[in-house]
Amino acid sequence: MEFGDLFSFDKKIGPAIIKPIYWIGLVLVVLGGVIYFFAGFGKLFTVGFFTGVWDMITSILFVIFGGLGLRIGAEIGLAIFEMHDKATGGSSSQL
Secondary structure (H helix, E strand, O other): OOOOHHHHOOOOOHHHHHHHHHHHHHHHHHHHHHHHHHHHHHHHHHOOHHHHHHHHHHHHHHHHHHHHHHHHHHHHHHHHHHHHHHHOOOOOOOO
16 A cells, blocks of 8 residues: 555555454554552552452553454454445545
């Protein structure tokens, strides 16, 4: 894909952009989960033991279900683009 393709509408950029957005989102979900996990670890000694353990457990669940939700959203987006390609015969519409 070239820079001129962005303005010509000859090629779709949506399917090419969904994958990098998924990977960036996955990195952010994991990074947020790790930060929240260590914040919960700090709460073990300052706020209370069960509060810290609860935060550590929820951070693990956040990473699991956040990553799963991102994957499902990305696959739905790709499926929508694929359905559009099949419905239009694989050609892009011209504006």
